[in-house]
Amino acid sequence: KTWSYEIVKPEPTNHRDNTQKQTLGKEKAALVMLARNKELGDALHSIRAVEDRFNRNYHYPWVFMNDEPFTEEFMELTSGLASGPVEYAQIPKEHWSVPDWLDVPKAQKSMEDMVAKGIIYGGSVSYRHMCRFNSAFFFRQEVLAKYDWYWRVEPSVDFYCDIDYDPFAFMRENKKTYGFVMSLYEYEATIPTLWKATADFIKDHPDYLASNNSLDFLIDGQAPSAEGDKSIPEKGYNLCHFWSNFEIADLNFWRSKTYLDYVDHLDSLGGFFYERWGDAPVHSLAVSLFLPKDKVHHFNDISYRHAPYTRCPQDEESYANGRCVCPIPKTQNFDTDGYSCLPKWWAVAGKEDRRYN
Ligand code: GDP
Ligand code: MN
Numbered sequence: 001k002t003w004s005y006e007i008v009k010p011e012p013t014n015h016r017d018n019t020q021k022q023t024l025g026k027e028k029a030a031l032v033m034l035a036r037n038k039e040l041g042d043a044l045h046s047i048r049a050v051e052d053r054f055n056r057n058y059h060y061p062w063v064f065m066n067d068e069p070f071t072e073e074f075m076e077l078t079s080g081l082a083s084g085p086v087e088y089a090q091i092p093k094e095h096w097s098v099p100d101w102l103d104v105p106k107a108q109k110s111m112e113d114m115v116a117k118g119i120i121y122g123g124s125v126s127y128r129h130m131c132r133f134n135s136a137f138f139f140r141q142e143v144l145a146k147y148d149w150y151w152r153v154e155p156s157v158d159f160y161c162d163i164d165y166d167p168f169a170f171m172r173e174n175k176k177t178y179g180f181v182m183s184l185y186e187y188e189a190t191i192p193t194l195w196k197a198t199a200d201f202i203k204d205h206p207d208y209l210a211s212n213n214s215l216d217f218l219i220d221g222q223a224p225s226a227e228g229d230k231s232i233p234e235k236g237y238n239l240c241h242f243w244s245n246f247e248i249a250d251l252n253f254w255r256s257k258t259y260l261d262y263v264d265h266l267d268s269l270g271g272f273f274y275e276r277w278g279d280a281p282v283h284s285l286a287v288s289l290f291l292p293k294d295k296v297h298h299f300n301d302i303s304y305r306h307a308p309y310t311r312c313p314q315d316e317e318s319y320a321n322g323r324c325v326c327p328i329p330k331t332q333n334f335d336t337d338g339y340s341c342l343p344k345w346w347a348v349a350g351k352e353d354r355r356y357n
Helices: 037-053 072-081 104-116 125-140 167-173 194-204 257-269 279-290 342-349
Strands: 029-034 062-066 086-090 149-152 178-180 183-185 240-242 247-250 296-298 304-306 309-311
Touching: 029 037, 029 125, 037 062, 037 072, 062 072, 072 086, 125 257, 125 279, 149 167, 167 247, 183 342, 194 257, 194 279, 240 279, 257 279, 296 342
Parallel strands: 029 062, 029 149, 062 086, 178 296
Antiparallel strands: 149 247, 178 247, 183 240, 304 309
């Protein structure tokens, strides 16, 4: 049998002409990346992956944020890959600097101690700015004001399955607020007083604690929250958090008075500098305590890698129909790794195997 092909040459597209690019996805949503100019190659890698697996069918806009001006090269090459409109925003200085009330010698001393203990990023000021920015300021950027939803994408991540539905629409239609893929334990040495700070906050604002919250995800052996519970234990945080390098979430949650009061309280304590509070535990505590459990969604159908961990969906259909190709054997799937908190999430919130499309 011989095959004959009719070669249809596609019209050349001008990838760099973003004025021609239009959003097809219907949600007020953007793909958001915080990056440094030197991460250009890693940024392109992630954009390529998200475009190939999802956005080529939706053309959602990309928003790039940086504490420094992006280089022409960064903007030209990233906008070349984006299939939707692109915007580049420089973060205002007041969202990326040491507050004037900070006890700088105290912060320096604690950074030295953390370096001596070998704590990752223990001596990095820029990493602290980044964590504080992602906790307290990213959702206040003017460039995001027109959006309700964001998908956080970091440089150098991978996706191994097609996402053949609109996760933003899924979130809205199913009344979800926060979506994650991986969950794991935080380094205790980076957040020694974060839980106490949170418990104190809830003491001052008992009404912010949601009924049917996820306290039982954060404390082992905790009973599910009951209607009318107004406090949380002062101790016992198991360090579980949602890995915030991937997030699909509702910006309006971070813009709410509840969250603003919480993150202002945290910031006033200086823990982003005196300790090394990460945006992942900060987001996760807020999501788990201020939202009912059913507002939180585990995207079980999304495969993801952020070094050093990889997770893939475990249903057979996703492989039989070619939607996914997982680069790791089941035994290395992070979901059930000893360092993963996902089994705890399943235990308190249930496990959904269903795909959404
Ligand atoms: P890790 O995932 O915790 O190891 O930290 P990353 O180095 O991946 O940083 C998390 C996110 O913040 C990524 O999107 C980085 O590109 C970004 N990031 C980290 N530090 C800086 C910085 O100093 N400036 C800018 N503009 N982005 C940063
Ligand atoms: Mn990262």
